[in-house]
Structures are given as structure tokens and as C-alpha cells.
Amino acid sequence: MRTLTYAQAIREAFEQLLASDSRVFVIGQGLWSPWYVGTSMQDLDRRFGRDRIIDTPVSENATTGAAIGAALAGMRPIVVHPRMDFMLLAADPIINQAANWSYMFGGQIGVPLVIRSIINRGGEQGAQHSQALQAFFLHVPGIKIVMPASPFDAKGLLIAAVRDGNPVMYIDDRWLYDSVGEVPSEMYEVPIGSGVVRTSGSQLTIVASSWMTEQALEAAETLRARGLSAEVIDLRSIKPWDRQLVLTSVRKTGRLIVADGGWTTGGVAAEIAATVGNEAFDYLKAPVQRVALPDAPAPTSRVLERAYYPTDKHIVAVAERMMARVQSLALKVV
Amino acid sequence: MTSSDSELLRHLYRTMLRVRLTEERLAALVEAGEIKTPCHLYIGQEAIATGVCATLTDGDYVWGGHRSHGHYLARGGDLTSLLAEILGRVTGCSKGRGGSMHLFAAEVGILGTVPIVAATIPLAVGTALASKMRKESRVSVAFFGDGAMEEGQFHESMNLAAIYGLPVLFVCENNFYASHLSLLERRRADNLYQTAESHGMPSARLDGNDVREVYASARTAVDRARAGLGPTLLEYRTYRWRGHVGASWDEDVGVKRRAELQDWFAADPIRRAADALTALGTSRAFFEELVTAVIGEIDEAVQAARRAPAPSPAELLDHVFA
Numbered sequence: 001m002r003t004l005t006y007a008q009a010i011r012e013a014f015e016q017l018l019a020s021d022s023r024v025f026v027i028g029q030g031l032w033s034p035w036y037v038g039t040s041m042q043d044l045d046r047r048f049g050r051d052r053i054i055d056t057p058v059s060e061n062a063t064t065g066a067a068i069g070a071a072l073a074g075m076r077p078i079v080v081h082p083r084m085d086f087m088l089l090a091a092d093p094i095i096n097q098a099a100n101w102s103y104m105f106g107g108q109i110g111v112p113l114v115i116r117s118i119i120n121r122g123g124e125q126g127a128q129h130s131q132a133l134q135a136f137f138l139h140v141p142g143i144k145i146v147m148p149a150s151p152f153d154a155k156g157l158l159i160a161a162v163r164d165g166n167p168v169m170y171i172d173d174r175w176l177y178d179s180v181g182e183v184p185s186e187m188y189e190v191p192i193g194s195g196v197v198r199t200s201g202s203q204l205t206i207v208a209s210s211w212m213t214e215q216a217l218e219a220a221e222t223l224r225a226r227g228l229s230a231e232v233i234d235l236r237s238i239k240p241w242d243r244q245l246v247l248t249s250v251r252k253t254g255r256l257i258v259a260d261g262g263w264t265t266g267g268v269a270a271e272i273a274a275t276v277g278n279e280a281f282d283y284l285k286a287p288v289q290r291v292a293l294p295d296a297p298a299p300t301s302r303v304l305e306r307a308y309y310p311t312d313k314h315i316v317a318v319a320e321r322m323m324a325r326v327q328s329l330a331l332k333v334v
Numbered sequence: 335m336t337s338s339d340s341e342l343l344r345h346l347y348r349t350m351l352r353v354r355l356t357e358e359r360l361a362a363l364v365e366a367g368e369i370k371t372p373c374h375l376y377i378g379q380e381a382i383a384t385g386v387c388a389t390l391t392d393g394d395y396v397w398g399g400h401r402s403h404g405h406y407l408a409r410g411g412d413l414t415s416l417l418a419e420i421l422g423r424v425t426g427c428s429k430g431r432g433g434s435m436h437l438f439a440a441e442v443g444i445l446g447t448v449p450i451v452a453a454t455i456p457l458a459v460g461t462a463l464a465s466k467m468r469k470e471s472r473v474s475v476a477f478f479g480d481g482a483m484e485e486g487q488f489h490e491s492m493n494l495a496a497i498y499g500l501p502v503l504f505v506c507e508n509n510f511y512a513s514h515l516s517l518l519e520r521r522r523a524d525n526l527y528q529t530a531e532s533h534g535m536p537s538a539r540l541d542g543n544d545v546r547e548v549y550a551s552a553r554t555a556v557d558r559a560r561a562g563l564g565p566t567l568l569e570y571r572t573y574r575w576r577g578h579v580g581a582s583w584d585e586d587v588g589v590k591r592r593a594e595l596q597d598w599f600a601a602d603p604i605r606r607a608a609d610a611l612t613a614l615g616t617s618r619a620f621f622e623e624l625v626t627a628v629i630g631e632i633d634e635a636v637q638a639a640r641r642a643p644a645p646s647p648a649e650l651l652d653h654v655f656a
Binding site: 025051052056057059061062063064065066067068069070071072073074075077092093096097101102103104105106107108109110111141142144165166 | 395426428429430431432436438440445446448450453455456457458459460461462463464465467474486487490491493494497652653654655656
């Protein structure tokens with residue numbers, strides 16, 4: 001099958017959505033500039049016109065509110081925040097408005113809005129150009145969140161998000177833009193709320209999403225070489241997340257590491273750990289472990305950056321500690 | 335003034351009176367403890383919603399905030415559904431999920447009012463953007479108070495509407511208070527309408543208690559928007575008689591405005607319209623019959639709302655998603 005990069009897959013989803021549905025338009029900062037969105041929207045303004053690919057003033061708040069208004073009027077807007085950090089200026093329209101709208105008015109109207117939010121970190125960019133804030137929005141009822149890890153999912157989840165009819169936050173990570181994978185050329189949807197087993201295993205489950213999925217797959221390779229069989233689940237959707245898939249896997253392996261690109265405290269991994277504790281406690285052979293960011297803002301110096309971001313090596317180290325713990329307990333019993 | 339002008343004024347008078355008497359009834363129900371949801375009453379400001387909405391046609395969008403009973407009624411929202419919503423009934427305009435501050439009437443272009451100050455201003459820009467993209471002639475009206483002009487969303491929205499030439503009316507109802515703080519405690523000068531100049535947008539400062547002036551000025555702005563000539567900011571000066579929220583007069587929370595109130599009672603938009611109608615030869619009977627009819631309608635609506643069921647707890651988690 002044909003392969004595309006992750007950025008090309010996003011671009012193809014935009015292109016096909018815009019070509020097939022006149023209600024779809026895109027609004028946000030930097031849409032005419034590769035400086036902001038990489039190659040993921042290249043030349044879309046030329047193909048579809050700058051009144052459908054709207055590069056806006058520096059107004060995250062009103063731009064997002066305008067997208068909500070257009071959605072309520074029957075359009076299918078995609079509002080783009082080229083850095084998740086900047087999107088915090090639109091917290092009111094996202095949380096107070098879009099996420100609450102259907103419920104506040106008794107389900108008489110929905111907000112068919114996609115909020116594309118880009119994680120863009122590393123390169124000594126520091127605390128306000130690095131954040132991965134998915135957990136903030138996980139907390140809020142009324143908004144769905146997807147975080148594709150592969151080019152295939154990057155395309156299929158964007159199409160599903162636009163067609164969903166509810167507010168969906170689509171979070172892509174620029175660290176993934178050059179990764180390559182098979183992508184069908186036709187339009188297709190990856191169902192929101194459905195995770196996928198990326199590697200089967202029997203002794204340990206590693207749940208991840210977005211860039212951390214690549215790290216989890218690397219870690220699973222390393223562990224396999226060392227004789228440990230790890231199953232990797234790519235969540236793909238953070239909200240709703242695929243409970244059944246995770247619980248089934250944990251009931252099989254008895255061990256769980258959740259790897260997330262956000263902070264540890266109050267994060268995605270904490271939520272999944274709590275759910276597994278509630279619903280699969282009797283199957284656990286070891287405490288659930290989190291691999292996520294330390295509770296500190298992103299530093300700049302590359303030395304500190306290297307220490308800050310967890311990678312496959314952290315996952316491997318945590319996995320080996322989990323296994324060692326079980327072995328030492330077993331020895332004591334003997 | 336022609337007979338059609340006189341007819342229009344009678345229509346505007348009737349709308350204002352209906353809003354006023356509904357709000358007075360709500361005030362009584364608040365005082366009686368039957369209404370719990372926070373009600374921000376529109377008494378004193380009726381001419382603005384009335385005059386502006388009378389210039390609109392089917393398909394236009396109207397956006398409001400926390401003080402929007404008047405916008406809802408002036409635009410033609412159903413009275414019984416409003417009362418049922420405020421009384422927390424499942425037959426309410428928001429199915430008992432919204433209360434006084436979240437009103438919905440899609441059939442008249444009200445896609446939701448919300449109490450985050452200024453939050454619906456960018457939404458109005460968004461409906462206008464949709465209209466422009468679809469080459470429709472719909473106009474979007476954003477009603478907001480003077481406090482909203484202190485929010486960033488307001489300024490961002492003015493700019494977006496101006497640069498994209500969108501069919502929006504930014505309608506500021508300057509009632510001189512944001513909650514308990516007066517206008518000049520919150521800004522250096524009484525110059526709200528001048529904000530438009532820096533956005534390259536026309537604006538005007540107008541008497542918000544003169545329903546004919548409201549109607550005429552809104553008519554000009556609506557025609558302009560519909561003709562593709564872009565947005566307008568209208569500052570209507572008015573006064574809310576009751577307190578920020580509830581049925582009281584705010585003296586209970588230490589806001590000293592008794593002298594101001596007396597001046598604004600004298601500028602009552604409904605009395606001024608009645609005086610104008612009387613001068614045009616409208617009979618006493620017209621006024622008497624109208625009051626009786628409107629009170630009868632409100633009585634019926636209250637009774638119907640009271641008879642309606644509350645929402646079922648079994649439906650608590652419905653509609654988080656559409």
C-alpha cells in the first residue's frame with residue numbers, strides 16, 4: 001500500500017474533507033505559513049481559497065468562538081491552534097461554551113466543531129512552547145479528544161472528528177510529522193473511542209497514545225529481546241478511551257504501564273490507572289505504573305530537556321522494575 | 335407620522351409592555367421563592383431588545399447573555415416555554431437544563447444565551463461568518479452590556495467582524511453598571527461607542543429608552559449589514575431598574591443609586607411610548623385592553639408552566655453529546 005508521512009496524512013484528510021463537504025472550513029493562526037503548521041496544510045489556501053482557509057489575527061479566543069458560532073449555524077469548522085499553549089487563551093469558548101452547549105440546551109443542538117491543537121515541543125522552546133495539555137480537557141464532559149500516533153490514524157481520526165457532530169479536540173504532535181506509514185488514498189474514518197493493540201504480548205500491558213506509542217513500541221522490542229512479552233495498546237482516543245480493550249489486556253497480562261506525554265499528576269495515566277484499579281484489581285500482579293512528565297514546566301537547556309521527556313528507555317526501566325518486584329516476592333515465598 | 339408609523343409604534347409598545355409585565359411577574363415569583371434560578375431582570379431596558387428585534391426578519395440570528403428574557407421575548411420566543419424553563423420544567427425552552435441564563439429558541443434564531451460575559455459576541459461573529467460564506471442575507475445581532483466591552487473577546491470579535499466585513503450588529507446596552515460597579519469606576523471615560531473607530535467600524539451613541547430611536551438606528555445598521563457593508567456598533571444608553579440579579583433594587587447590597595433611579599423612572603421607555611401614542615390619538619381603551627390581554631396571557635403561561643413536569647433524574651446524563 002501507499003505510504004505517507006504523518007503530516008502528509010493530515011494534509012490529505014483536510015484536502016478530502018474540504019473537497020467533499022462545502023460546510024467544512026479551517027480557521028486559525030498561521031494557516032498560510034509552514035512556520036506554524038509544518039507541511040500539514042501546505043497549499044490548501046491556494047487550492048480552496050483564503051476565504052475557506054482563514055489565517056486569522058492573533059485572537060485565539062474570538063477565533064474559537066467564531067468557529068463555534070459557525071458550527072451552530074450548520075457549518076463544519078476546524079479551528080487550528082498551532083501550539084496547544086496558545087489555545088489556553090480559548091479556554092472559555094472550548095470549555096464553557098462548546099463542551100457545555102448540547103447539555104445546557106437539552107440536546108436541541110450540537111456543536112460540530114473540530115479543534116486541532118498541535119503539540120510542538122523540544123528544541124529548547126521552553127515552558128510556554130511545549131505543553132501537552134490533553135488531561136485538562138479529559139476532565140471536561142462534552143468534548144471528545146483524539147491523539148493519533150500513526151499516519152493511518154492521523155487521517156482517519158481527522159475525518160471521523162469532522163463527521164462526529166460534537167466538539168472534538170484533535171491533538172497532533174510535530175515530533176511525529178515525519179513518521180511514515182501506510183495510508184489508503186480514499187476517505188475513511190477511524191472510530192473515535194476505539195483503541196488498537198499494536199503489539200500482542202502476555203506479561204505486561206503498555207498503554208500509550210500519540211508520540212508515546214512510538215516509545216512504547218520501541219520499549220516492547222527491547223523487552224522482547226530481553227525475554228519479556230509486552231502488549232502495546234495505542235489509545236488513539238483519550239476521550240472516550242477504550243476501557244474494554246485496556247481492561248481485557250490487563251486481565252490477561254496482570255501488569256500495566258500507562259505512558260502519557262503530559263504531566264504525571266492528575267493526568268491521563270492517572271485516570272486509566274484509577275479505572276483499572278476499580279475494575280481489574282483482582283487481576284493485577286503489580287501496582288500500575290505511570291510514565292509521564294515530571295511535575296515541572298518544560299525547561300529550555302538541551303541537557304535539562306533530555307532529562308525531562310520520558311522515552312522508551314524509561315518505559316523499559318519501569319517494566320524491568322515491575323518484573324523484578326514480582327520475582328523478588330516470589331523468591332520470598334519460596 | 336403616518337398611520338403605518340403609528341401602527342409600528344403600537345406594535346413596539348405592545349412588545350415592551352409584554353416584556354415588562356413578564357419581568358414583573360418573574361420578580362414576584364422570585365420574591366415568593368418559587369423561582370430559584372438566578373434571574374437578571376430587564377426592566378427599564380425594554381426599548382432596546384424591542385426596537386432592534388423589530389428590524390429583523392426570519393433567519394436572522396440573535397445572541398444574548400445573562401439578562402436575556404427581553405431579547406427572547408422581543409424576538410418572538412414562546413412565553414410559556416420561557417416560564418417553564420425558569421421554573422425548571424422539562425417543557426422549558428432548554429428542557430430544564432438551562433434556567434433563566436441559558437435560553438434557546440432556534441425557530442427564531444436564538445441558538446443559545448449564556449452568562450459568561452461577552453462569550454456570545456464571537457459566536458455572533460461566527461454565525462455571521464457562516465452567512466457570508468454561504469452567501470445568505472442573514473444578519474447576526476449580539477446584545478451585551480457595558481461590562482462586556484471590558485472583555486478581550488469583545489475587542490477580538492470587533493476586529494474579526496471588521497476585517498471580514500461581516501453582517502453583525504454589536505448592540506451595547508449601556509446600563510451604567512456591571513454588577514455593582516458603575517461605568518466610571520471601570521473605565522477612564524464615558525466613551526464606549528468610540529471603540530468602533532479604532533476598528534474602522536461605524537458606531538453611534540443613542541437613547542436606549544426611546545424605542546423609535548432604537549428602531550431607526552438599528553434599521554440603518556441592519557440594512558447596512560444586509561447590503562454587505564459590514565458591522566456596526568450601537569451604544570444604547572439605558573438603565574436597569576432592578577438590582578444586578580433577583581427582584582431587589584441593589585440597595586440591599588450597598589449600591590447607592592436612589593437619585594439616579596428617580597431620573598431613570600422619569601425616562602421610562604414604556605411611558606414615553608405611551609405618551610407618544612396618546613399624542614397620536616391612541617385611545618385609553620387601547621392601553622387598558624392591552625394590559626388586560628397581556629396579563630391574561632402571562633397568567634396562562636405561568637399556570638401551564640406550573641402544571642408541566644420536572645425533568646426526570648433518569649435523564650440526568652442525557653445530551654452531554656448531541
